[in-house]
Amino acid sequence: MDWIRGPTLGRGSTATVSLGNSISGDVFAVKSAELDQFQFLQREQKILSSLSSPYVVGYKGCDITRENNKVMYNLFLEYIPGGTLADKVKAHGGRLEESVIGYYTGQIVQGLDYLHSNGWVHCDIKGRNVLIGETGAKLADFGCAKRVDAVEAATPIGGTPMFMAPEVARGEEQGCSSDIWALGCTIIEMANGGVVWPDVNDPVSVMYRIGFSDQLPEFPCCLSEQARDFLDKCLRRDPKQRWTANQLLKHPFLVKSNSNSHSHAKQIQESNSSSNSPTSILDQGFWSSLDESESENVDNLVHPSEESSAKERIRRLSLLSEGPSWDWDENWIPVRGNCSEDGDTMMDSVDAAGDVIRYGSVYLESHGGEQLLDDLLDTNIRSRISGDFLGVCKYGKDSSLIRSNVEFNKHKDTLLIPYIPRLILQA
Numbered sequence: 001m002d003w004i005r006g007p008t009l010g011r012g013s014t015a016t017v018s019l020g021n022s023i024s025g026d027v028f029a030v031k032s033a034e035l036d037q038f039q040f041l042q043r044e045q046k047i048l049s050s051l052s053s054p055y056v057v058g059y060k061g062c063d064i065t066r067e068n069n070k071v072m073y074n075l076f077l078e079y080i081p082g083g084t085l086a087d088k089v090k091a092h093g094g095r096l097e098e099s100v101i102g103y104y105t106g107q108i109v110q111g112l113d114y115l116h117s118n119g120w121v122h123c124d125i126k127g128r129n130v131l132i133g134e135t136g137a138k139l140a141d142f143g144c145a146k147r148v149d150a151v152e153a154a155t156p157i158g159g160t161p162m163f164m165a166p167e168v169a170r171g172e173e174q175g176c177s178s179d180i181w182a183l184g185c186t187i188i189e190m191a192n193g194g195v196v197w198p199d200v201n202d203p204v205s206v207m208y209r210i211g212f213s214d215q216l217p218e219f220p221c222c223l224s225e226q227a228r229d230f231l232d233k234c235l236r237r238d239p240k241q242r243w244t245a246n247q248l249l250k251h252p253f254l255v256k257s258n259s260n261s262h263s264h265a266k267q268i269q270e271s272n273s274s275s276n277s278p279t280s281i282l283d284q285g286f287w288s289s290l291d292e293s294e295s296e297n298v299d300n301l302v303h304p305s306e307e308s309s310a311k312e313r314i315r316r317l318s319l320l321s322e323g324p325s326w327d328w329d330e331n332w333i334p335v336r337g338n339c340s341e342d343g344d345t346m347m348d349s350v351d352a353a354g355d356v357i358r359y360g361s362v363y364l365e366s367h368g369g370e371q372l373l374d375d376l377l378d379t380n381i382r383s384r385i386s387g388d389f390l391g392v393c394k395y396g397k398d399s400s401l402i403r404s405n406v407e408f409n410k411h412k413d414t415l416l417i418p419y420i421p422r423l424i425l426q427a
């Protein structure tokens with residue numbers, strides 16, 4: 001297909017999404033990554049090409065192009081003009097009306113029911129990964145998705161800390177019921193603008209709180225009893241106690257919202273038609289109104305391959321004199337699970353400023369074990385080490401270390417740290 005790349009619509013940790021149009025005048029979204037970074041996109045292509053549901057973003061093909069001396073992998077998607085659910089919440093002052101929450105929740109649950117019954121777990125349900133089209137909500141961003149049958153195996157675990165279910169935060173498993181927990185968090189996001197764990201101010205503490213306390217996120221007091229009962233069916237610490245998507249579809253909260261769906265659909269259409277989103281390539285006003293500098297900024301993102309070596313990062317970390325200092329950054333975008341060649345796990349997240357936050361687990365022996373810890377930590381902390389450790393480092397666009405946090409937990413015989421909540425530096 002011959003097509004032209006238009007303005008940037010959005011960007012995430014792995015890809016940039018632009019508007020595209022074909023010679024025949026079709027408008028679509030193009031999700032692109034450079035060829036050496038394209039594994040997530042290729043994976044997403046495989047998944048999306050096997051799915052077809054009104055509640056899942058539509059797949060339209062893929063290709064490879066050469067642009068500005070870069071080879072790009074492009075995934076063509078149905079263009080969804082209304083932005084993300086998170087954008088919608090923001091545009092409504094950080095809170096949606098309960099009837100609207102019910103309407104979008106119903107569509108997300110339909111999407112999850114479709115995915116789960118087809119053997120997929122999304123693994124990163126949140127407002128930023130739900131797109132709002134003319135017919136309402138559609139699930140998007142399948143970069144973390146997994147087959148249900150592979151979930152039990154030792155596959156890397158992914159997701160966004162604030163939306164992680166307890167069993168995910170502990171690194172145990174990530175199944176359909178983990179998506180249902182994230183759905184509960186997304187409802188809270190719709191009701192109060194995204195603050196699921198308001199009193200925790202860094203992702204590692206969030207994961208500890210979720211994984212190892214007996215707490216639940218606070219249910220927004222603005223919600224009705226019925227909506228709170230629905231939340232209660234999603235946010236149960238024991239994954240076996242959570243309702244399935246199919247059961248949730250029959251919950252009175254969704255049944256009631258469904259009966260109002262016609263008027264909501266009309267409202268969405270009206271708000272989308274008054275937005276400046278193009279429906280065809282002839283809508284030149286939109287094209288010229290978009291800030292082209294957006295797409296230039298993409299080049300400022302730090303990709304893992306561009307970052308300096310682990311040793312260098314460790315050296316920088318060891319130079320830190322201050323203790324951990326974190327501000328919760330609500331704009332952190334996503335986290336990705338990935339396995340490096342030596343079996344370590346890493347997760348990258350990119351915040352709104354384009355800085356990379358890197359979580360990971362590392363097999364210490366493969367990096368010199370004890371020596372690494374000595375390099376990494378000051379003596380005071382070193383004396384407390386008995387095994388696993390936990391931390392997060394954040395790198396700026398220039399790869400300089402911005403913030404770090406390292407903690408330790410109980411003794412293990414080996415220094416193998418199999419999963420995220422435990423560490424952080426990555427070779």
Ligand SMILES: Nc1ncnc2c1ncn2[C@@H]1O[C@H](COP(=O)(O)OP(=O)(O)OP(=O)(O)O)[C@@H](O)[C@H]1O
Pocket residue numbers: 009010011012013014015016017029031057077078079080081083084128129131140141143333334
């Ligand atoms: N089909 C689409 N139609 C319109 N806009 C889209 C579409 N897909 C994505 N976008 C926009 O691009 C942004 C980034 O897309 P997406 O989340 O799929 O990328 P990503 O790199 O996988 O992100 P993440 O880092 O969250 O995993 C979205 O937040 C949204 O604003």
